[in-house]
Amino acid sequence: MNYEVVIGLEVHVQLTTKTKIFCGCSTAFGQTPNSQTCPVCLALPGALPVLNYQAVEYAIRTGLATNCTIAPQSVFARKNYFYPDLPKGYQISQYELPVCQHGWLDIEGEWGSKRIGITRIHMEEDAGKLVHGELPGTAQSSFVDLNRAGTPLLEVVSEPDMRSADEAVAYLKKLHQIVVYLGVCDGNLEEGSFRCDANVSLRPVGQEQFGTRAEIKNVNSFRFVKLAIEHEIERQADLLDSGGKVVQETRLFDAQTGMTRSMRSKEEAHDYRYFPDPDLVPLEIDAAWIEAERAQLPELPEARRQRYQADWGLSAYDAEVLTAERPLADYFEACVTLLPSQAKSIANWVMGELTRKLNEGGVNIAESPVTPLLLTGMLKLIEAGTISGKIAKTVFDEMWATGHEPARIVEEKGLVQVSDSGAIEQIVAEVLAASAAQVEQYRGGNEKVFGFFVGQVMKASKGKANPALVNELLKKKLEG
């Protein structure tokens, strides 16, 4: 039978606050186990949680950037369950009154543009980390590290609006890009800063009612999300085709096998007995606060993309590449501010040489030895005819290696473009004299050899000849 897949995603976004959501313990990753705890996050009797202001600001900004309504009042609730990584026996979360609701994101792809609804975004605390014993004598033990317990999270819950694994990945990438742009999340999937659970169900094409869904957990890369969903679609289709039924359950994705497997079935359905946490007062956000946060929002990638195309005539592809990450876009714009007439050329250098060097050296763009000032300084030298585009590559490499000003490099290395027609004329004459066969071909109608002559002249001049002048003089000599 033909099935349609229905996918909804729940994404846990770890906030970049310095401290935990309800106490002043550090959220730094990878520290000694249990070195970042206090009475609040250890759940010692009498300790009281107090909400981190910065976490609320980040929640509001994320809500605004995803077109949500910010709730004038939201309430923290206790989600009750027992697990060793949860010292209080409940997780502080939000339930009936989340901080953000009714948002959406548009995703682009082969399907055109599609709007994916965001049901809600709520704030909550993370649990601790469990490590299962691997050393001799510890096989029957697990170890609890509570450094992560209390780390602020936003849970972003989508509507079941996605109809393919590709749509789900596009939505995730978009959300990831936004939270990283906002600076509210470092976006590190491997360290678990951005975690996704996927709810996947199938229904016969044409049927309105949703099928039974399985929830897939533990997927920590965009590629795995795609694999996990595709595997799950196949598994459920096979099951339904053979007359079976999908069981509502949580399944774990196993990156080793590319399959999902059922988690040990829970003895009973989740029964979290949510109720408002009496230790925390309601969160009230008025219009003035919302506007103050709106003013803090950076320009988001979508708006930047459109502006690059409209104002600077960049292609959709170039605009997409340049805006993919905020530091790259910021670098590009800093260059354009310095040299507004050369946006297209700047784009080419940033996406070409600069990106290549950054990747080769594993260098962060913020630490690029070639700063916007140096790059545009070099482009100004090309614009003025002082150096050729070809020589510019040499100047660029030199700037990368030394961080020196382009003018200094050009002077020290003797890279000034030769625009003296007498000198070039001489080289042209020598090249033509040495290439009688090619001259004959050219005069016989094979115009393709022209490039050969240009190459020879440039080579003979060590790349310094003014290319326009070379073209002009070659034409004159060959045809004259």
Added chain:
Amino acid sequence: MKISRSEVEHVARLARLALDEAELDALTGDMDAILAYVDQLSRLQTDGIAPTAHAVPMANAFRPDAVRPGFTPEQALVNAPSPDPAGFRVPRVIE
């Protein structure tokens, strides 16, 4: 009856309470009486009144995002029945 014996049994299981038959009977009676008492509130006309989330009429208690020193790992584990450098040692749990 405001609460059934099976509901009490269910809630006890969620709370990890092992109750024997006599305790279940007694608690069912007690909880029923408590719920009946609280149920007096439902006689009040509360249409159009927003649910109260907190007993104190107050909102927005915040702290700045500034790190405060907490416990050392040794202090954090001082009450642990089985402390270990790797953390609180518990019987193996895996899903």
